[in-house]
Amino acid sequence: MLSVSDLHLSFGGIKALQGVSFEAAPGEITGVIGPNGAGKTSLFNAISGFYTPDRGRVAFDGRDITGLSPDRRAGLGMARTFQNIALFRGMTVLDNIKLGGHTRLSANVWQALAYFGPARREELAFRAEIEERVIDFLEIDHIRKAPITALPYGLQKRVELGRALAMQPKVLMLDEPVAGMNREETADMARFILDVQEEFGTTILLVEHDMGLVMDICAHIVVLNFGQQIAAGTPAEVARDDEVIEAYLGAAA
Amino acid sequence: MITGNLKASYAADEQVFDNRNKRAFLYAALLGLAALAGFADDYVILVACQMGILLIAVVGVNVVTGYTGLISLGHAAFVAVGAYTVTIFHEAFAGAIPEGLRALIAIPVAMAVSALVGIIVGLPSLRVKGLYLAVATLSANFIVIFLIEQEVFAPWTGGMVGIDTPAPDFLGWTLDTKREMFVLIAALGVLTLLAVQNLFRTRVGRAFIAIRDRDYSAEIMGISLLRTKLTSFAISAALCGLSGALFAYFYARILPEQFELALSLELVAAMIVGGMGRTMGPVFGVAVIVMVPEVIKSIFGVATGGEAGVAQLLAPLQEIAFGLLIVLFLLFEPLGLNHMADRALRALNRWPFAR
Numbered sequence: 336m337l338s339v340s341d342l343h344l345s346f347g348g349i350k351a352l353q354g355v356s357f358e359a360a361p362g363e364i365t366g367v368i369g370p371n372g373a374g375k376t377s378l379f380n381a382i383s384g385f386y387t388p389d390r391g392r393v394a395f396d397g398r399d400i401t402g403l404s405p406d407r408r409a410g411l412g413m414a415r416t417f418q419n420i421a422l423f424r425g426m427t428v429l430d431n432i433k434l435g436g437h438t439r440l441s442a443n444v445w446q447a448l449a450y451f452g453p454a455r456r457e458e459l460a461f462r463a464e465i466e467e468r469v470i471d472f473l474e475i476d477h478i479r480k481a482p483i484t485a486l487p488y489g490l491q492k493r494v495e496l497g498r499a500l501a502m503q504p505k506v507l508m509l510d511e512p513v514a515g516m517n518r519e520e521t522a523d524m525a526r527f528i529l530d531v532q533e534e535f536g537t538t539i540l541l542v543e544h545d546m547g548l549v550m551d552i553c554a555h556i557v558v559l560n561f562g563q564q565i566a567a568g569t570p571a572e573v574a575r576d577d578e579v580i581e582a583y584l585g586a587a588a
Numbered sequence: 589m590i591t592g593n594l595k596a597s598y599a600a601d602e603q604v605f606d607n608r609n610k611r612a613f614l615y616a617a618l619l620g621l622a623a624l625a626g627f628a629d630d631y632v633i634l635v636a637c638q639m640g641i642l643l644i645a646v647v648g649v650n651v652v653t654g655y656t657g658l659i660s661l662g663h664a665a666f667v668a669v670g671a672y673t674v675t676i677f678h679e680a681f682a683g684a685i686p687e688g689l690r691a692l693i694a695i696p697v698a699m700a701v702s703a704l705v706g707i708i709v710g711l712p713s714l715r716v717k718g719l720y721l722a723v724a725t726l727s728a729n730f731i732v733i734f735l736i737e738q739e740v741f742a743p744w745t746g747g748m749v750g751i752d753t754p755a756p757d758f759l760g761w762t763l764d765t766k767r768e769m770f771v772l773i774a775a776l777g778v779l780t781l782l783a784v785q786n787l788f789r790t791r792v793g794r795a796f797i798a799i800r801d802r803d804y805s806a807e808i809m810g811i812s813l814l815r816t817k818l819t820s821f822a823i824s825a826a827l828c829g830l831s832g833a834l835f836a837y838f839y840a841r842i843l844p845e846q847f848e849l850a851l852s853l854e855l856v857a858a859m860i861v862g863g864m865g866r867t868m869g870p871v872f873g874v875a876v877i878v879m880v881p882e883v884i885k886s887i888f889g890v891a892t893g894g895e896a897g898v899a900q901l902l903a904p905l906q907e908i909a910f911g912l913l914i915v916l917f918l919l920f921e922p923l924g925l926n927h928m929a930d931r932a933l934r935a936l937n938r939w940p941f942a943r
Contacts, residue, residue, distance in 0.1 A: 409810030423801035438810035440791040450786035462598045
């Protein structure tokens, strides 16, 4: 579904990514882990189009998308969330989620100015869809009219997931979905991620520091350290890998 | 009192006037406009027309600055383009198009030309933000006025001394009184507000707000920054062009100096005082901005008995008053008069219980 091959990315002298290659299998959850500064977020930014890699390619659905802008990639069916919540803070929860439908709705400027007619039909149909598929699904009915700024952190994370889901993405990229959450919120989020996979068959790519979560829900894990891919495999394989243990715990004395 | 949320369909929930208090205000406002057209004296009509013309331009500024977050200090240029396009169009097609149709074509043409100029002026917004964009649009204002004043274009624009404007004629209905102009201006003003409100309840307008709130997040939603920013500039400039067209029809003569920086600042001031990024903001803002000089005039008229020398003081006093208003609003009510109105409406919904 999503494949990255031999990705190289550098900022001046800093080599953020050095030859990362992996494939996110359709309908599965792939985790990307690594210590701080390993290049996980750089990898995400390269995949979603904010950074242009120096070398290597990103392919989506069998198509090379390395040169596409972020908005074109979104149009193809790639959605993501950010490590530091990137919701639209001036809007309500509902409007944020509606923005996820931008590429799926089609009203042009004239239809929008007139509203009554195609734009209204489309908006109402979309509203009904997100109420069921996103708002009800993520159990955020009670806050749909609330401004983002009034929500606690955990709920904001959930709304950001909702906004991505409204895109009906083929690939969903989650950048640290449970960072800073307590145990209960983490469990909730893990349940939602599994529900998304099961209900919609979405391919999920996940960056996360919470090892428990990653080991529990990922089918496949890629480990980065200093921009290099040091291991890849099932959770069990990765957990036994000497290089991974060394990266996380330091070399044995 | 409005008790509870009794909506039973998404259509009802998506309504703009979603409770009876809001609807009552809408009907009252429309009745008020009709009453003005019917019974107001000439002075009130004159002030109301000035408000209406300015309102449409402020709505335009609000689209690009209030909703899209792109600061513009050059919108007077688009008003100028609209005003001059209409005037030149009437002159150029005096023989070719029958009189009753000329205005009907001239207004859309003026909007289109303004939109085009808007797109060109908006191009830097893809690279620069904030203060830098403000300076870029500011210089666009100067360039447009400079071009209008050039001797080369004087045969069409009249140069520094300005040009006489036509009276519009819609299929034989000649708007040669201020009262008739008021009907046209009021109708177009209401239509403008409606269109912009519609825009921001659909994907197109939401994309504008998304760019204002967080541009990289907007991109990840599939919003093309290039297209959306330029669309915003085009709509905004087209509205200013419409305002300019009405300006030309309303006054007997237009001069380049009427469209200089002072007007751009007035538009921005009205937007800030009224409330940025809110549909009704411009209405409140324009009411204040147009009333301020009138109030100053009447106060000074009373204080001095209407001496001639005082007139010289009025212009600088007006500027000071605008400046003071902007500062006070940014300090104490950054969301503008619209927010105060919202609060009042909310209190009314809950009356006689909690405020």
